[in-house]
Structure formats: C-alpha cells, structure tokens
Amino acid sequence: MILAWLIVILLAAGLLATVAARWSVALSRWICLAATLIDFGLIIFLWIRHTSQFTLDSGTWLEQVDWAWIPEFGIHFHLALDGLSLLLLALTFFLGVLSVLCSWTEVTESVGFFHLNLLWILAGIAGVFLALDLFLFYFAWELMLVPMYFLIALWGHERRIYAAVKFFLFTQFSGLLMLVAILVLYFLHHANTGIYTFDYQQLLHTPLSSRAALWIMLGFFAAFAVKLPLFPFHTWLPDAHTEAPTAGSVILAGLLLKTGAYGMIRFVVPLFPDAARGFAPVAMILGVIGIIYGSVLAFGQNDLKRLVAYTSVSHLGFVVLGVFSWNELALQGAVMTMLCHGVSTGALFILTGALQERTHTRELGRMGGLWTTAPRLSGAGLYFALASLGLPGLGDFIGEFLVLLGTYRAHPGLAIVAAIGVLAATFYALRLVQRAFHGPNENGWAISDLAPREGIIIALMAGSLLWLGLYPQPILSTFSPALHALETASQSHRRP
Amino acid sequence: MTTKDLISLLPLLAIAATALLVMLAIAVRRSHAIAMAVTVLGLCAAFACLFVAGPLAPHDVTPLIRIDSSALFYIGLILAGTIAVVFLCYGYFERQRGSHSEELYILIGLAALGSATLVSASHFASLFLGLEILSISLYGMVAYERDRKASVEAGLKYLVLAAGSASFLLFGIALVYFELGTMEFGKMAQAAARTGRDSSVIAVGLILILVGIGFKLALVPFHMWTPDVYEGAPAPVTAFVATVSKGAMFALLLRYFDRAGLRSDTVLLVFSIIAVASMFAGNLLALLQNNVKRILAYSSIAHLGYLMVAFEAGGDMAGSVVAFYLVAYFATMLGAFGVVTILSTPGNDLGDLASYRGLFWRRPLIAGVFTVMLLSLAGIPLTAGFIGKFYVVAAGASALLWFLVFTLVVTSTIGLFYYLRVVVALYSHIPETAAAATPSLQGGSLSLTWALGVLTTAVIAIGCYPSPVLRLVQTMIAGSH
Numbered sequence: 001m002i003l004a005w006l007i008v009i010l011l012a013a014g015l016l017a018t019v020a021a022r023w024s025v026a027l028s029r030w031i032c033l034a035a036t037l038i039d040f041g042l043i044i045f046l047w048i049r050h051t052s053q054f055t056l057d058s059g060t061w062l063e064q065v066d067w068a069w070i071p072e073f074g075i076h077f078h079l080a081l082d083g084l085s086l087l088l089l090a091l092t093f094f095l096g097v098l099s100v101l102c103s104w105t106e107v108t109e110s111v112g113f114f115h116l117n118l119l120w121i122l123a124g125i126a127g128v129f130l131a132l133d134l135f136l137f138y139f140a141w142e143l144m145l146v147p148m149y150f151l152i153a154l155w156g157h158e159r160r161i162y163a164a165v166k167f168f169l170f171t172q173f174s175g176l177l178m179l180v181a182i183l184v185l186y187f188l189h190h191a192n193t194g195i196y197t198f199d200y201q202q203l204l205h206t207p208l209s210s211r212a213a214l215w216i217m218l219g220f221f222a223a224f225a226v227k228l229p230l231f232p233f234h235t236w237l238p239d240a241h242t243e244a245p246t247a248g249s250v251i252l253a254g255l256l257l258k259t260g261a262y263g264m265i266r267f268v269v270p271l272f273p274d275a276a277r278g279f280a281p282v283a284m285i286l287g288v289i290g291i292i293y294g295s296v297l298a299f300g301q302n303d304l305k306r307l308v309a310y311t312s313v314s315h316l317g318f319v320v321l322g323v324f325s326w327n328e329l330a331l332q333g334a335v336m337t338m339l340c341h342g343v344s345t346g347a348l349f350i351l352t353g354a355l356q357e358r359t360h361t362r363e364l365g366r367m368g369g370l371w372t373t374a375p376r377l378s379g380a381g382l383y384f385a386l387a388s389l390g391l392p393g394l395g396d397f398i399g400e401f402l403v404l405l406g407t408y409r410a411h412p413g414l415a416i417v418a419a420i421g422v423l424a425a426t427f428y429a430l431r432l433v434q435r436a437f438h439g440p441n442e443n444g445w446a447i448s449d450l451a452p453r454e455g456i457i458i459a460l461m462a463g464s465l466l467w468l469g470l471y472p473q474p475i476l477s478t479f480s481p482a483l484h485a486l487e488t489a490s491q492s493h494r495r496p
Numbered sequence: 497m498t499t500k501d502l503i504s505l506l507p508l509l510a511i512a513a514t515a516l517l518v519m520l521a522i523a524v525r526r527s528h529a530i531a532m533a534v535t536v537l538g539l540c541a542a543f544a545c546l547f548v549a550g551p552l553a554p555h556d557v558t559p560l561i562r563i564d565s566s567a568l569f570y571i572g573l574i575l576a577g578t579i580a581v582v583f584l585c586y587g588y589f590e591r592q593r594g595s596h597s598e599e600l601y602i603l604i605g606l607a608a609l610g611s612a613t614l615v616s617a618s619h620f621a622s623l624f625l626g627l628e629i630l631s632i633s634l635y636g637m638v639a640y641e642r643d644r645k646a647s648v649e650a651g652l653k654y655l656v657l658a659a660g661s662a663s664f665l666l667f668g669i670a671l672v673y674f675e676l677g678t679m680e681f682g683k684m685a686q687a688a689a690r691t692g693r694d695s696s697v698i699a700v701g702l703i704l705i706l707v708g709i710g711f712k713l714a715l716v717p718f719h720m721w722t723p724d725v726y727e728g729a730p731a732p733v734t735a736f737v738a739t740v741s742k743g744a745m746f747a748l749l750l751r752y753f754d755r756a757g758l759r760s761d762t763v764l765l766v767f768s769i770i771a772v773a774s775m776f777a778g779n780l781l782a783l784l785q786n787n788v789k790r791i792l793a794y795s796s797i798a799h800l801g802y803l804m805v806a807f808e809a810g811g812d813m814a815g816s817v818v819a820f821y822l823v824a825y826f827a828t829m830l831g832a833f834g835v836v837t838i839l840s841t842p843g844n845d846l847g848d849l850a851s852y853r854g855l856f857w858r859r860p861l862i863a864g865v866f867t868v869m870l871l872s873l874a875g876i877p878l879t880a881g882f883i884g885k886f887y888v889v890a891a892g893a894s895a896l897l898w899f900l901v902f903t904l905v906v907t908s909t910i911g912l913f914y915y916l917r918v919v920v921a922l923y924s925h926i927p928e929t930a931a932a933a934t935p936s937l938q939g940g941s942l943s944l945t946w947a948l949g950v951l952t953t954a955v956i957a958i959g960c961y962p963s964p965v966l967r968l969v970q971t972m973i974a975g976s977h
Contacts, residue, residue, distance in 0.1 A: 180901060
C-alpha cells in the first residue's frame with residue numbers, strides 16, 4: 001500500500017500545486033517541497049523498517065502491491081520494492097527535494113505548471129523503479145516523457161524546442177521498440193503456457209529460442225541504451241541537458257539516465273540471460289567507447305553544462321560495463337556508480353545553474369578567477385569535480401573501482417582501456433576547476449556567494465558523497481541481496 | 497413483419513423519427529434551442545432503444561438488416577458521437593444569429609440514420625442505401641454555411657468525389673454479384689465455395705468495393721479530398737465527417753469481410769499496401785501543414801492506417817481492437833474538433849496554427865483540453881489513445897505482421913513531430929504586442945463547455961482504466977458469433 005502512496009502523493013501534490021499557484025506561488029513551492037519530503041521520509045522509514053531483512057538469502061520482495069488493473073489483458077498494478085529499488089527511490093526523492101529547492105528562485109514563470117511537471121516526472125520515475133508488470137513499466141516509462149518534454153521546452157534555455165523535440169523523439173521511438181518487444185514476449189509466453197500475463201516474475205521463466213530471445217532483448221536494449229545513454233545513441237543528451245532548466249538537468253542526469261541502467265539490470269539480463277551473455281561483448285565495447293569518447297568530448301567543451309553532460313556519457317559507460325560483466329563485484333560497482341553519479345552530477349548541475357543565475361553565462365572562457373569573489377561556491381565546485389574524477393574517499397571512486405575490478409575478472413583488456421577513462425576524467429575535471437574558479441579575475445566578476453538555501457543543498461550532497469565514499473557498507477548490504485536474487489534468477493533459466 | 501422485427505429495428509426507427517420530428521418542430525416554430533433539444537432527446541431515446549433491442553440480438557430483420565451485438569454496439573457509438581456533434585453544432589451556430597441553422601439537425605439525424613444502417617447491413621442493397629443516406633446528408637452539412645465560399649467549395653468537392661466513389665462501389669458490387677449470384681453477406685462464402693470458379697473477378701470486385709469504401713475512409717491513395725473538406729466544412733461538421741462517418745464505414749468494412757469470409761491473399765496484400773501508404777502519407781504530409789484542421793485531417797488519415805493494421809490481423813482480435821480503437825478515436829477526435837469549434841467564430845474557423853500560439857496563457861483550460869486530445873492522438877499514457885495504440889500494436893504482433901507493426905512504430909514517431917508542434921505552439925510565449933493582434937477568442941457556450949468536459953473525462957478515464965470499455969467490447973465480440 002505504501003508503495004502506491006509514494007506515487008499517488010506526487011501526482012496529487014502536482015495537481016494541488018498547480019491550483020495553489022493561482023493564489024500563491026510560494027504555497028505551490030511549499031506543497032512540492034512537502035510532497036517530496038514526505039516521500040523521502042517514507043522511503044527512509046521503509047529502509048529502517050527492513051534493515052534486518054537485508055540478508056543474502058532473502059530473495060523475496062520487501063513490500064508489494066498487486067491489484068488487477070486491466071484483467072482483460074492480464075495487466076496488474078504490481079509494484080514491488082527490493083533493496084535496489086529502495087536505494088534508487090531514495091536517490092529519486094533526495095534529488096526531488098533538491099530540485100524543488102534549486103528552482104526556488106530560478107523559475108518565475110508559471111510556477112504551478114512547472115511543479116506539476118516536476119512532480120509528475122518524479123512519479124513516473126518512481127513508477128519505473130517499482131513496476132513489476134511490464135505494461136505498467138512501459139506506462140511509467142512513457143509517463144515521465146511528456147512532463148520532461150514540457151520542462152525543457154518551456155523553461156529551458158536558448159535552443160530549448162530543438163532539444164526537447166530531439167529528446168522526445170529519441171526516447172519515444174526506442175520506447176516503442178521496447179513496447180513491441182514486450183508484446184512479443186507476452187504472446188510467446190501465452191503460446192507456451194496459455195496464460196496472458198505481463199507479470200515480470202512469470203515472464204522470467206519463459207523458454208525462448210535463442211533467435212527470439214536476441215531480438216526481444218534488442219528491443220529492450222534499444223530503449224535502455226537510448227536512455228542511458230550508450231554511445232552512439234547519446235546525441236540527444238548534451239542538447240537536452242544543456243537546454244533544460246537546472247531542475248530538469250538534475251533530474252535528467254541524476255534520475256532519468258538511471259532508469260536506463262535500472263532497466264538493464266532488472267529486465268535485460270534476467271529476462272534474457274543467454275542472449276545478454278552473447279551480446280555482452282558488444283555492449284561492453286560500446287560502454288568503453290562511451291567512457292573514452294565522453295571524457296574526450298567533455299575536455300573539449302566550453303559550455304559548462306555541456307561539459308558536465310558529456311561526463312555523464314563517460315560515467316554511464318562504467319555502468320554498462322559493470323552490468324554486462326554480470327558478476328557480483330561489477331554489479332555492485334555499477335549500482336554504486338549510479339547512485340554516486342546521481343549525486344555528484346546533480347550537484348555539478350546545481351552549481352552550474354547557480355553560476356548561470358549570477359553571471360548569465362555558461363561559457364568557461366568568460367569565467368575565471370571566481371574563487372576570490374565566491375569562495376564557497378568555488379570550493380564546492382572543486383569538491384564535486386574531484387568526486388567526478390574519482391578521488392578516493394568520495395563515492396564515485398568506490399563505484400568505478402568495483403566496476404574495474406569486476407570487469408578485470410571477465411575481460412582484462414576492456415578493464416585496462418576503461419581505466420584510461422578514469423585518467424581522462426582528471427583532465428576535464430581539473431580543466432573545469434582551473435578555467436572557472438582559478439586564475440585572474442579578468443572579467444571583473446563580483447558575484448554573491450552561495451545563499452543559505454543553496455549552501456544547504458550543496459552541503460547535503462557533499463555529505464552524502466562523503467558517506468558513500470567512506471562507509472559504503474550499509475548501501476552495499478542493502479542492494480546486494482537484490483542483485484544476488486537477480487543473478488540467481490538469470491542462472492535458473494532453462495533453455496527450451 | 498413481426499413484432500420481433502419491429503422491436504429489433506426500434507433504434508433505427510427512433511433515429512428516423514427524430515429527423516421527422518425535428519422537421520415538424522421547425523414547421524411549427526423556428527427555434528434553434530427547440531430543434532437541438534428535440535434532436536438530442538430523440539437520439540437519447542434511440543440509445544435507450546438499444547437496450548430494448550438487445551435481448552433479441554442476433555436477429556435478422558429481412559435479409560437486408562441484421563441486428564446483432566456488433567450492430568448494436570456501433571449504433572450506440574454512432575449515437576454517442578452524433579449527440580456530441582449536436583452539442584458542438586449548437587454552440588457553433590448559436591453565435592450566428594439570424595441564420596437558419598435548424599435544418600442542420602434534420603441532416604444530422606439523417607446522417608446518423610445512414611451510419612446506423614451501414615453498421616447493421618447484411619446485404620449489398622442496405623449497404624448502398626445506408627451509404628447514400630449518409631453521403632447525401634453530408635453534402636448538405638459540409639456546405640451548410642452557404643455564405644462562406646470555402647464551405648460551399650468543400651461541399652461540392654465532397655459531392656463529386658463521393659458520387660465517383662459510389663460508382664466504384666456499385667461496380668464492385670456488380671462484379672461480386674455476377675460471380676456469386678447473391679448479395680447477402682452471409683451467403684457469399686458458401687456461394688464462393690460452390691461455384692469454385694476462378695476468384696480473380698471476385699478479387700477485382702472486392703478491390704473496387706474497397707476503393708469505394710476507401711474514399712469515405714480517406715485512405716491513401718483516395719485521400720485527396722480530406723484536407724480541403726476538413727478545412728472548408730464548419731468545425732462541428734468536420735468532427736462528424738472525421739468520426740461518425742468514418743467509424744461507420746470502418747465497422748461496415750470489418751462486418752462485410754467478417755461475414756462474407758472472402759479474405760484472400762490478394763485482397764489482404766492490397767489492404768497492407770493501403771495501410772502502409774496511409775500511415776506514411778498521413779504522418780508525413782501532416783508535417784507540412786500550418787492549419788490545425790488540415791493537421792487533424794492528415795492525422796485522421798494516419799489513424800485509419802493504424803486501424804487497417806488491426807483489420808489485417810483478422811479474427812476476434814481485429815473485431816475488439818477496431819471497436820476499442822474507434823471508441824478512443826471518437827472521443828479524441830470529437831474533443832480535438834470541439835476545441836477548434838470553441839475557438840472559432842462563425843464564418844471564420846480558427847485553423848491557422850499561428851493563432852493558437854500562446855493559447856495556454858490566455859485560456860489555460862481549453863489549451864489543457866487540447867493538449868490532452870493531442871497527446872491522445874499521439875498515443876501517450878494516461879489517455880485513451882495510448883491504450884488504443886497499445887492494442888493495435890498487440891494485434892499486429894499477435895498476427896506476426898512485423899512489417900506493418902514496424903511501419904506503425906516508425907510513422908507514429910514521425911507523427912509526434914506535428915502533435916508536438918501544436919502543443920509547443922499552445923504553450924509558447926508571445927510578445928504582448930502580438931497578443932493584442934491575434935483574433936479575440938470568443939467565450940464558449942455552455943453546451944460546448946459541457947461536451948468538451950465530458951469528452952476530456954472520457955479520454956482520461958479510458959486511458960487510466962480501460963477495463964469497462966474492454967469488457968463491453970469483448971462481450972460484443974463474443975455475442976456476435
């Protein structure tokens with residue numbers, strides 16, 4: 001029940017905030033903040049309540065709701081929570097709270113409608129992380145698109161329409177391919193068992209011929225690879241991230257990309273283990289290309305947001321590498337990277353947004369010497385840039401280290417090449433800091449430092465990264481049983 | 497005729513009586529409100545008659561008409577659509593004081609009668625009769641604003657093309673009759689098996705029939721008239737042409753091929769080509785338009801192409817998919833044209849995309865409704881169109897029609913472009929000076945507001961919880977055997 005509430009609260013608060021904005025803009029903001037905080041509180045409550053259950057042999061779900069929705073097609077409103085979903089939801093609501101906070105002064109036009117979109121995206125994302133019915137999953141997957149489109153198209157920057165349409169078309173087309181794949185799986189399952197169902201757990205054990213499995217898997221893979229984004233499907237990302245308003249960029253980088261990675265972990269490999277194993281080299285090579293390519297392009301960018309956007313391509317390459325190595329270490333690394341990337345990149349986008357609000361530019365070339373005028377902001381920039389390059393002690397390091405360790409066992413060659421990517425990250429991260437904050441203040445910037453509201457946001461994010469980096473054990477032990485269950489699910493598959 | 501026959505025919509009789517009553521009412525007293533009220537009450541009474549006729553179904557009333565569950569379902573859909581159109585018409589013509597708008601309701605009643613005859617036909621004679629009643633009323637409806645050049649031009653265009661297509665249809669019927677010696681749908685399969693002759697004449701006949709029907713459905717390559725007629729006709733009449741007339745024709749197409757059992761590979765191949773051409777042409781040509789009514793015209797071409805995919809799948813699946821899709825399509829298209837109606841002034845339908853710019857900032861609710869309709873046409877979740885699209889893809893996948901399904905996926909992505917273009921226009925900011933220059937937008941009348949409210953609720957309700965409609969559709973299919 002509580003799982004359905006997580007989504008309903010967001011949807012209802014979105015509508016309420018739109019209506020409330022007619023009388024008071026501030027009220028609308030507070031409603032959103034309250035809704036995201038309540039959801040965050042609920043997920044923490046669930047976490048604490050189930051702490052004792054995170055043992056390796058408990059493959060069962062921590063919480064479930066299962067209602068018949070469209071029984072004519074065998075569609076259920078089936079939500080379920082395991083350690084993996086729990087952490088991703090915690091990240092979702094954490095970033096949700098922060099994105100409401102960071103748009104507090106940035107968004108001034110039609111505030112109510114903005115918050116409607118913001119909360120409905122979060123609801124869609126929460127649905128994706130919880131859905132165990134493939135139809136519901138697709139429903140939620142599509143649901144987050146439209147508000148995201150509006151968010152970019154209405155509150156974005158200069159080339160927002162172009163970016164929004166590109167984003168929408170890429171994701172919609174690949175989503176439709178996934179829909180076809182889901183339907184084929186559905187009918188094949190019916191042909192085998194005589195049961196029409198979209199239920200994940202029943203579909204897990206559908207015997208498939210290797211050719212069918214490959215094609216269906218590619219349908220899923222297309223949708224997730226575009227969202228992730230995997231090289232060469234990444235071209236929508238720099239545009240969308242750059243043109244989106246700060247909250248949009250935070251959600252895009254922090255959460256939407258994670259839905260792609262989550263889909264790979266939850267659906268692609270467990271549903272089609274053999275096909276995925278056969279396809280793994282291709283995916284991993286694309287992942288490694290993404291790592292290197294993202295870093296190199298990030299190094300060449302002059303637009304601050306574009307730079308951060310390309311680092312996402314690079315970091316998510318590690319996630320793909322980890323997922324398709326499909327061993328315990330690599331998977332743990334992939335999930336850690338997802339969580340940490342969400343926080344660190346989100347923070348970088350918030351800082352970029354703060355800078356843009358003050359200087360009205362994102363050009364690296366026009367900045368420089370900001371440390372003297374805004375030391376707290378610049379210090380935070382340095383901190384998160386270091387996190388992004390994988391400094392030990394901060395979360396990203398743990399994730400990437402585990403991925404490399406796990407990959408090395410499976411494919412040493414790829415791990416070595418990917419390690420170069422870690423090195424390349426040093427260049428772009430340090431270049432960012434050097435160009436923006438260090439050096440002489442040639443343009444005579446005199447900007448205000450972080451306000452208390454922004455300071456709190458940044459401090460929260462910095463603190464959580466430090467925690468993830470120094471003491472990741474609670475996190476690891478939360479999602480490990482879930483990953484373990486997925487691994488066993490993919491092994492117990494029988495060939496037809 | 498027995499009493500049983502008469503009871504089965506009650507819905508059709510009630511619709512015919514409605515048209516007559518409206519005519520008499522106008523003779524007694526010319527009043528827009530009375531004419532509209534009589535029409536709505538009559539159509540509602542006809543709707544109630546469906547439940548009286550229901551228990552007797554399936555029942556053959558003479559060889560011409562067969563009232564079965566599918567006929568009842570589609571008559572119900574036609575009536576619901578027509579009632580919505582009546583509400584739209586009232587709001588649209590009410591602003592046009594002094595003109596004689598009462599007779600329009602007679603035509604609407606007759607058009608509904610023709611459509612209802614089509615969906616219950618079981619014989620070529622009743623098919624043609626229904627088609628002609630529908631077409632002739634539509635000529636009058638399309639050209640109803642006789643002071644406006646575009647409207648008259650559209651009516652004339654429609655007249656010429658519909659008459660031409662009717663002759664194709666007749667020729668096709670003649671060929672099939674020549675070969676099989678029967679005009680009853682139910683006896684055709686038998687006759688074809690008995691004669692055992694080369695079926696190429698039948699195939700040609702069927703394709704000619706398809707040409708005739710294709711004109712009415714505006715399938716590519718018989719779609720040329722659509723954008724002009726859509727643009728020229730008064731907005732509520734366009735809504736009727738786009739929904740009731742097309743829906744009835746499609747139901748007839750399905751009914752005919754279901755009962756006659758004449759699906760051959762040649763015919764299916766021709767259908768596939770038409771489906772693919774409609775999906776591509778509809779979606780691609782819509783990209784080039786700058787008029788909302790024309791965009792919706794091409795969008796409806798594409799949607800009929802999607803429906804053809806379901807038709808190709810065949811079997812019970814096709815029946816239920818088409819029925820469900822038509823329900824969703826009716827609600828959405830009526831809603832979309834309802835928005836155009838509410839924004840239009842008499843003699844000047846608001847079609848130009850530029851005049852929709854920034855609508856959200858002036859009239860947020862109407863822009864919101866339009867957004868819902870456009871998203872439903874695009875097949876985005878939480879709207880009826882999403883479930884419809886899902887169902888069509890499911891039908892295609894279950895019948896392994898990979899090429900058609902893939903075409904659907906590609907073209908519906910292309911389709912997103914122009915839906916989004918309209919949506920973006922609705923929400924874009926316009927400079928204050930330009931805002932003053934755009935035509936002032938009339939406030940909608942009560943009947944329009946209500947109709948739009950109901951349609952929007954329906955689109956969202958079906959999108960969130962389609963079970964009741966699905967159950968109805970599946971009961972209908974189960975009952976039609």
